[in-house]
Amino acid sequence: MMTDASHMPQRFAHCGSISALTLGLPAATAIPEEKSRLPKAMFVGHAQLSAKLRQRLTNDVAGITMLALMRPANMRLAAGVRVPEILVIGLRLSPKATTVPTEVIELIAAQRRSGIVFAVVRDVPHEGSVREECTLAVRRALPGRAGHVPVHEVFADEWRPAGEVTLDTDGIDVASASIDDLWASLCAQVILGSADGADLDARIVRRAQIGQLEATVDKLARDHQRAKDADQRNEIFAKLHKARQQLEALRAQ
Incomplete structure (x- = not known):
């Protein structure tokens, strides 16, 4: 008997064991698996890549996956001024790569106005076996003087067992908050370990x-x-x- 595809459970995108749902994000933000793979070539374009960046993109990153897309509509928030939407992108590291590929994150994040949270996944030896670990990373403009060219920095949290990595979106007041407020909260979680996004630039300084x-x-x-x-x-x-x-x-x- 043939199965009606319309009644099959939705398969969501994943990077290793990490998905929108394991991160604690609403199912409405999760990307279907069949639409999630992002070829490395789409981020290269006509950009002149340094030898180091090309090496990291080619050898250190095994795959790039869109895990989630948070928009005002599916998060029930007001539109933002700074960011129109927030992406969660999974970066699966190659077996020999162990560090956060900051140059790759810089390359990808610089190409969009959207806020992007990167879930970087690696396998490491642990107690005679192999453990999957994940860290979250964001690229954010450093506080600076008005009129000056902004300087960006990639911030990454500590490595944790993949099953322990989450993003908190429950503390956002949907009655008054915007997608900008959510982005500030997510950045605060990665950079400062707190979901409170208030006065974030001053706290980073x-x-x-x-x-x-x-x-x-x-x-x-x-x-x-x-x-x-x-x-x-x-x-x-x-x-x-x-x-x-x-x-x-x-x-x-």
Whole structure:
């Protein structure tokens, strides 16, 4: 007996075991499997690729898959000003590749106005077997002065077992939020580990400043231990004390 295709269950796109549903996204955003494969050639076009980028795209990325598409209609949100929609794209790494392919993410994300969350999937040895891991990554413009050419950076979360990686969209207030607010929340989850997208640029700047001060404090502490001259030790200690105060103030904000 032939089966009516209209009654067959929908097969959604997946990258390894990662899909829109495993990430916790609404089924309405999931891409059908038959429409999900994205050939690498579509991102190359007439662009002049560096040897390093061409190598990473060719050798490090085994496949590119569209997993989900979030639009104002299927997320029941208002239209955005900054981003018209949000894509979730899966990047399956080749067996020998283990790091986030930031150059490939930059290449793909720079070609669209849409916000894009990348789900990067790899297989790694684990306790005598192989474990599938995933990390989420986004490309976002760094805070800068008006009128200046924006500078973008690729941010990636830590690697986790694939089954533990999710995106939280439940905290968005559909009565008042836009797709821009959802994009800010998703970026905050990847970059800061928080679903709160408020004042995101300022929080990213503060995190970078904290990282710089932590490195400064660490260096000054080691310099102070090595210094033999009393005047030099006192000078370094004064700088160390000031840096620690600045670090405490930033952390308290």
